[in-house]
Amino acid sequence: MTYGDVMNARQRTSARGEERRAEIVRAALEVIAERGYRAASLAAVAERVGLTQQGLLHHFPTKDALLVAVLEERDKWDAVAAGTWRPELLASLVEYNATRPGIVQTFSALLGESVTDGHPAREYFTERYVRVRASMVAALRTEYGDRLPNGLTPERAAPLLVAVMDGLQYQWLLDPDSVDMPGAFRDFLALLGESSPTG
Amino acid sequence: MTYGDVMNARQRTSARGEERRAEIVRAALEVIAERGYRAASLAAVAERVGLTQQGLLHHFPTKDALLVAVLEERDKWDAVAAGTWRPELLASLVEYNATRPGIVQTFSALLGESVTDGHPAREYFTERYVRVRASMVAALRTEYGDRLPNGLTPERAAPLLVAVMDGLQYQWLLDPDSVDMPGAFRDFLALLGESSPTG
Numbered sequence: 590m591t592y593g594d595v596m597n598a599r600q601r602t603s604a605r606g607e608e609r610r611a612e613i614v615r616a617a618l619e620v621i622a623e624r625g626y627r628a629a630s631l632a633a634v635a636e637r638v639g640l641t642q643q644g645l646l647h648h649f650p651t652k653d654a655l656l657v658a659v660l661e662e663r664d665k666w667d668a669v670a671a672g673t674w675r676p677e678l679l680a681s682l683v684e685y686n687a688t689r690p691g692i693v694q695t696f697s698a699l700l701g702e703s704v705t706d707g708h709p710a711r712e713y714f715t716e717r718y719v720r721v722r723a724s725m726v727a728a729l730r731t732e733y734g735d736r737l738p739n740g741l742t743p744e745r746a747a748p749l750l751v752a753v754m755d756g757l758q759y760q761w762l763l764d765p766d767s768v769d770m771p772g773a774f775r776d777f778l779a780l781l782g783e784s785s786p787t788g
Numbered sequence: 789m790t791y792g793d794v795m796n797a798r799q800r801t802s803a804r805g806e807e808r809r810a811e812i813v814r815a816a817l818e819v820i821a822e823r824g825y826r827a828a829s830l831a832a833v834a835e836r837v838g839l840t841q842q843g844l845l846h847h848f849p850t851k852d853a854l855l856v857a858v859l860e861e862r863d864k865w866d867a868v869a870a871g872t873w874r875p876e877l878l879a880s881l882v883e884y885n886a887t888r889p890g891i892v893q894t895f896s897a898l899l900g901e902s903v904t905d906g907h908p909a910r911e912y913f914t915e916r917y918v919r920v921r922a923s924m925v926a927a928l929r930t931e932y933g934d935r936l937p938n939g940l941t942p943e944r945a946a947p948l949l950v951a952v953m954d955g956l957q958y959q960w961l962l963d964p965d966s967v968d969m970p971g972a973f974r975d976f977l978a979l980l981g982e983s984s985p986t987g
Contacts (some may be wrong), residue, residue: 773944
C-alpha cells in the first residue's frame with residue numbers, strides 16, 4: 590500500500606464516520622421531536638439507524654454528547670439569519686420553517702424542556718437568546734436607527750421579535766390548519782414599522 | 789351517631805380528601821416544573837406529599853388523571869383573563885405571572901412537551917389556543933372595532949398577542965435578569981395600538 594492508498598483509505602473511513610454521525614444526529618432529531626430529550630433513549634436512536642447501543646456509543650459516548658451535536662444543527666439553522674439579517678430575510682426563514690414541521694417540533698420540544706431544572710440544554714438556550722436578541726438589536730438599528738417608526742428602541746423591540754417567532758411555532762405545530770405562521774409573522778414585522786399591513 | 793354526625797363526618801372526610809388532592813396537584817406542578825411530564829414519576833409526587841404510590845393512586849388512579857387535574861389548574865389561571873378581558877387586565881396578568889416563576893415554568897414545560905407525538909396534553913393545548921385566540925379576538929373587537937389602529941383585524945392580531953405572551957415566558961424563565969417580561973408585554977400592547985410606548 591502506498592502512502593496515497595493509506596490516506597485515501599483514511600479519508601474514506603473518516604467520510605463514512607461523518608456520514609454515520611450525520612445519520613445518527615438526524616435520528617436523534619426525530620426521536621427528540623417524538624418524545625422530548627429526557628424521555629428519548631439512546632437505544633431508540635440506535636435502533637433507528639440499525640446500530641447496537643454499543644455501536645452508537647462509538648460515535649457519541651454519552652446522550653449529552655449527542656445533544657451537543659443536535660444543538661450544533663440548531664446553530665446551523667440560525668446561521669441563515671445571522672450577520673446580514675434583514676426583516677425580509679427573517680420572513681423567508683419563517684416561511685422555510687413552515688415547510689419543515691419536524692425540525693421545528695424538535696427545537697420547540699427542546700426549548701420547552703430547557704426551562705426545567707438542571708436541563709442540559711438550558712445554558713445553550715440562555716446563551717442563544719442573548720446572542721439572538723443582540724443580533725436582532727443590531728439588525729433593527731441598521732434598518733431603523735435608534736427608534737423604530739413606532740417609537741420603540743431596537744433593544745425593546747428585539748425580545749418581542751424573538752418571542753413572536755417562538756410563540757407562533759407552538760400555535761402552528763399544534764394546529765397548522767388554523768395558524769398561518771408566515772402570514773402572522775409578516776403582520777408582526779409590519780407592526781414593527783416596516784410597512785402597513787395589507788389585506 | 790345522629791344523621792347530622794354522619795353528614796359532618798362525611799363532610800370532614802370529603803374536605804380532607806379535597807385538601808389532599810390539592811396538595812398532590814401542587815406537588816405534581818412542582819415535579820413537572822422540575823422534570824417535565826414524561827419524565828415525572830408518580831413515585832416522586834407521592835414522596836413529596838408523604839404518601840406511598842399506592843396511597844396516591846387512591847386519589848388519582850393514573851398519571852394522566854393527575855395531568856388532567858394539573859391542566860384544570862391551568863384553566864383557573866386563564867379564568868382571570870376570560871370574559872371581561874381588557875389590555876390593561878392582561879398586562880396585570882403578565883405582571884402577576886412574573887411573581888410566580890414556578891407555575892410559569894410548569895406550564896411552559898408542558899406546552900413544550902405538548903408538541904411531541906401523542907402527548908396527553910396535546911389536545912388540551914390545541915383546544916385551549918382555539919379558545920384563547922377567540923377570546924382575544926372578541927376583546928380586541930370590543931376595544932378597537934373591526935380594525936386596530938395599526939390596520940390589523942382582530943383575527944390577525946390575536947395569534948400575535950398569544951405568541952408574545954408565550955414566547956416572552958421562555959426568554960424570561962431562562963434569563964430573568966435580562967428580560968423584563970411585563971415591560972416587554974406592555975410595549976407589545978402599545979404596538980397593538982393602545983397608546984404610544986413611553987421611555
